Amino acid sequence: MSRRTFAIALTGGLALVVLLAALAIGWFLSAGALHVYVDGSEHRPLHLVLPGAFIQAGLCFLPEAALAQVDEDCGDAGLAWRPLVRAACTAIASSPDGEFVRVESAAERVIVSKTRRHLLVRVESAAETVRLEIPLRSLHSFGQRLAAR
Amino acid sequence: MHKVLLSALALVCLSGPGVAASEAETEHWLHVRVLDGEDKIAVNLPIELVAAVLDAAESEHYRHGRLVVDDHEFDHELVSAMLSAAVKSKDGEFVRIEEADGALIRVHKEKDTLFVDIDDDEEDVKVAIPIAVARAMLDGESETLNVKAALEEMGKRGGALVTIDDGESTVRVWVDASMEGI
Numbered sequence: 001m002s003r004r005t006f007a008i009a010l011t012g013g014l015a016l017v018v019l020l021a022a023l024a025i026g027w028f029l030s031a032g033a034l035h036v037y038v039d040g041s042e043h044r045p046l047h048l049v050l051p052g053a054f055i056q057a058g059l060c061f062l063p064e065a066a067l068a069q070v071d072e073d074c075g076d077a078g079l080a081w082r083p084l085v086r087a088a089c090t091a092i093a094s095s096p097d098g099e100f101v102r103v104e105s106a107a108e109r110v111i112v113s114k115t116r117r118h119l120l121v122r123v124e125s126a127a128e129t130v131r132l133e134i135p136l137r138s139l140h141s142f143g144q145r146l147a148a149r
Numbered sequence: 150m151h152k153v154l155l156s157a158l159a160l161v162c163l164s165g166p167g168v169a170a171s172e173a174e175t176e177h178w179l180h181v182r183v184l185d186g187e188d189k190i191a192v193n194l195p196i197e198l199v200a201a202v203l204d205a206a207e208s209e210h211y212r213h214g215r216l217v218v219d220d221h222e223f224d225h226e227l228v229s230a231m232l233s234a235a236v237k238s239k240d241g242e243f244v245r246i247e248e249a250d251g252a253l254i255r256v257h258k259e260k261d262t263l264f265v266d267i268d269d270d271e272e273d274v275k276v277a278i279p280i281a282v283a284r285a286m287l288d289g290e291s292e293t294l295n296v297k298a299a300l301e302e303m304g305k306r307g308g309a310l311v312t313i314d315d316g317e318s319t320v321r322v323w324v325d326a327s328m329e330g331i
Contacts, residue, residue, distance in 0.1 A: 080207070080208065083205040083206070083207060084202055084205050084206055086205065087201045087202050087204065087205030088198070088201070088202050088205075090201070091195075091197065091198040091201035091202065092198060094197075095195045095197065095198050096195060096328070098178075098193060098195075098328040098329075099191075099193060099328070099329075100192065100193055100194055101190075101191070101192050101193075102189070102190070102191040103188075103189070103190050103191075104187075104188070104189045104190075105187060105188045105189075106187045106188075
């Protein structure tokens with residue numbers, strides 16, 4: 001192999017590796033992240049961030065026995081709700097953005113909304129604030145995981 | 150090289166459900182507003198989302214988007230015939246019941262919509278049923294009401310469905326093309 005051929009092969013190989021790495025990083029980033037934020041007067045603020053790619057991978061590798069246990073714990077009610085949850089997860093992911101639910105009382109406020117990549121749940125009261133950002137891809141995967149059962 | 154990287158990143162980013170979301174076109178939204186003193190509930194859901202969930206629901210009395218009516222007093226053919234007659238009729242008041250306690254129940258037709266108004270001392274209920282929606286609901290098997298078809302028909306036209314006002318609280322259900330609701 002001439003030095004020129006070797007250099008071309010090495011450059012091509014490196015380009016392929018970089019391209020694959022870019023694809024992997026793109027997929028990882030596009031999966032978004034689950035954010036859980038809890039702040040209250042009685043405890044320190046908690047902010048948990050879990051990459052959506054991890055959630056999707058976790059759903060793929062979730063043992064069948066664990067899901068069967070969930071089914072058993074939920075009983076008939078859980079089985080009846082499963083198709084609804086499955087359909088809702090899939091439909092929400094493809095729905096337009098907007099504020100879906102707002103419940104306001106003197107004591108607290110609950111808002112469920114959707115942005116381009118996340119389903120947002122906010123619960124605000126005098127004592128506590130909880131914010132949840134669920135990546136739509138994870139929600140979609142959750143629906144598909146339910147559908148696969 | 151950075152152009153290739155950017156293209157690859159864009160390709161991956163565009164392959165997610167986020168694209169489906171941005172491309173999705175919802176013509177109409179189902180809105181529910183409940184005002185009860187200081188409590189306020191606002192629900193705005195795309196018709197497609199509601200239809201998908203309705204389609205998935207299964208129970209003893211509900212399957213494949215259809216409500217199973219066990220009540221033998223519900224005569225599917227009679228209701229269909231009454232609806233056809235209503236379509237051919239001119240606008241006006243079809244039923245008027247004035248009860249001893251002052252309650253007034255009216256069924257009337259205006260253009261392509263049937264209205265049921267119940268007005269008594271405690272509450273004021275107004276239900277508007279577009280005739281096309283009622284027809285869609287009666288479409289299909291007897292002893293069933295096709296809720297999903299009715300919702301989809303409602304999604305095509307929009308308008309008020311239910312208004313309830315009992316003096317202390319109000320409930321409004323309607324369909325329109327805006328996410329926020331009017």
